[in-house]
Amino acid sequence: LTLCVPCDSIARAVGADDVAVALVREAERRQLSLDLRRTSSRGLYWLEPLVELETSEGRLGFGPVAPEDVPALLDALQGDAAAHPLALGLVEQLPYLKSQQRLLFARAGITRPLSLEDYRAQGGFEGLAKAVESSGEAIVASVLESGLRGRGGAAFPAGIKWRTVREAQAEQKYVVCNADEGDSGTFADRMLMEGDPFLLIEGMAIAGLAVGATQGYIYVRSEYPQSVETLRAALDIARAAGYLGVNVAGSGRAFDLEVRVGAGAYICGEETALLDSLEGKRGVVRAKPPLPALQGLFGLPTLVHNVLTLASVPVILARGAQFYRDFGMGRSLGTMPFQLAGNIRHGGLVERAFGLTLRELVEEYGGGTASGRPLKAAQVGGPLGAWVPPSQFDTPLDYEAFAAMGAMLGHGGVVVADDSLDMAHMARFALQFCAEESCGKCTPCRIGSTRGVEVVDRLLAAPSQAERQEQVILLKDLCDTLTYGSLCALGGMTSYPVASALKHFPADFGLETTEAD
Ligand code: NAI
Structure with a gap:
């Protein structure tokens, strides 16, 4: 019997560890051979703890499972699994998941976060392999052509930033990942770091090769202890396997990474304050210019990007810039992991190409408010995002369309409110x-x-x-x-x-x- 239980911190917060322990104990009691895998989460958070059973047709889901459900669940798994009251059918056929376009979160819920074998089996390190065969200039050209824009919120064209850092003349350059995900209602960075850490490492290694940086830092907020722990373990594994260090993936070029932990200041998610904090100072905003791309960490050229931007790069290299830009609309290309939170029935992660509407997101995926009361508004883009009323819910999720109505997509967080909110x-x-x-x-x-x-x-x-x-x-x-x-x-x-x-x-x-x- 092979079962998967997520080890993501949201799943754990609602009891996934207790469910895993109960499954192991009950299987032992029944002398049942059980292979229990702690995978990442699918991001269908309202179903957590979501237990999945491997079958020849795919994975069957059960959720939300409580420890006391375990004996009956194991009875069902040994008999007619689909008849169990918590049975959801094949997880990948659930409409919430099936209709998504998961490029960044392609492995979410499928792989074990720290298994290189799982990562490689699902296309991992193919982007880095392409990067090793290419010149830095060619990598930058692909990122530029893909249309990728900064996913931290400002949506600046990533390729232009990469070109600026690459062309800057300096003995030392850096790549810095901004993982200080402080916006209310957002969790995509955390889910990715906890669930698919090698993807971020791969994206950063590609960035290092492309811009000529040999050192990178991942600045993680202190509120994400599991991300810090997972990333540190993943860095050791990646280094031991030759994906980081003096000879990255046989390229003959060096790149290494370290994790740095913030101290709880929202402002340290602003890139220049973050750089101050990384230098060991109090995080205070610097005036721009000079841009970090030219004078960043310790005054040297630095490529600063959000987790999702860097993690988007492997798929661009592996499948080509054209493949990536075929998703999306207008100048908002590729996919965006939207995060549904607040007063919503089906909170979770929805990765789709830009262009779906806020209504599809909130009403179809989210299922409306959790309270069942009428929707009043959704705040899109964090605590400093605009409150969008339902009359504007048919606006496509596109950077320009949102800007035109005095709102912004930001980092893709959507916090829903019912009519009781003042x-x-x-x-x-x-x-x-x-x-x-x-x-x-x-x-x-x-x-x-x-x-x-x-x-x-x-x-x-x-x-x-x-x-x-x-x-x-x-x-x-x-x-x-x-x-x-x-x-x-x-x-x-x-x-x-x-x-x-x-x-x-x-x-x-x-x-x-x-x-x-
Ligand atoms: P910005 O527009 O000043 O810069 C965006 C990025 O492009 C920066 O990295 C900047 O250095 C770079 N850049 C700009 N011009 C460039 C050029 N000519 N060459 C090379 N690089 C260039 O925006 P900022 O202040 O970095 O970010 C604001 C955004 O942050 C907001 O739109 C908001 O959505 C988002 N935000 C995100 C949060 C989160 O938790 N992810 C929290 C709060 C805000």
Whole structure:
């Protein structure tokens, strides 16, 4: 009997370890030979702990399984498995999964995170093998041609960044992976680091060969201890197998990696603050220019990318730039792992080509709110993303389409809210979040955020419409100052949740209209 139980931290948080222990104990009691594999998660989080049985037709799923379900489950597995009440059928036929286009998460739920054998069996290191045969220039050309844009949120064309670092003249260059995934509702970086660490290592090794860097760092937030542990173990395995070190995959070129752990500051996800933190300083935002691509870590040319950007590269090299750019729409090419969270029935990871609508994501995949109450809005792109009302849910998930409506895709996190959420409270929360997380370097963010909280409080306490409208004018003015005057995106984007809440939900602020401007 071969069973798979995920070892992803979300699955573990809802009891996957206890289920695994119960399965082993019960199998021993029955003298049943059991091969229990701790795989990564499929990302269908509402079904966790999801137990999968290997069969000749594919894997049969059961979930969510509790330890007390185990005896009956084993009875069923020894008899008519499909008749068990928790049976879900073939996992890969579940509509939530079957309709996805998984390039980055192709191995999710299938392989064991630290098994090189599993990784190789599922196409692992094919991209690196291609990179070893190619010149740095050719690799950069492929990344450029693929249309890949930075997945951290800013969507800058990755190939241009690679070319800039490659052409920079320096004795030493670096590749830095930003794994300080701090946005609310996001977990794709974590899922990938815990579940498929060799993919990130492969992407970074390819980047090192392409831009001429010999050293890389993965900066992981301290809230992700399992990512840190998994990556460190994976680095040792990859190094021992010759994929890192002085002679990367027989290329004759060197590249090595280290993991560095953050200390809980949201601002250290901003690339220049992250670099300061990596250098051992307090994370404070640097003015750009100079760009990190030219003067980054220790003042040297540095390729800084989010986990998902670097992990997208192996498939581009292995299957070709054209294969990759055939996914998506407009200038948003390839696939994006969207993350469904908040008040949602079917929370989890949905990797699809850009261009599906927010409605498909929230209603079809997500199944609407978990509470069963009407949808009020979805915040897309983290705590500093705009609140999108259902009237705009037919907008395609595309960088440009979202920008056109004053929103952004960011890192692909979608937090859903029902009609019980008070948007004035959320606007105040965004400003307070900015005040708490500001590095303090620039005035709009450091002081404007605190003044913003006060303005919202005055607005809500104002006795008349006229007095409320006065505060609205001030708040909008302050949003403009934050947008145009802040040094980085923390202050610059705090206006998104504030302005969108004000625009779409004036009643929550006690306003009859927001026509104050
Ligand atoms: P940005 O637009 O300043 O830069 C994007 C990237 O392109 C940077 O790495 C920058 O150095 C590089 N770049 C820009 N021009 C370049 C050039 N000419 N040559 C080479 N490289 C160049 O945006 P920023 O401030 O890095 O990121 C803002 C985004 O971060 C927001 O849109 C937001 O979505 C996202 N964000 C993500 C979070 C997460 O947890 N993933 C948290 C908070 C914000």
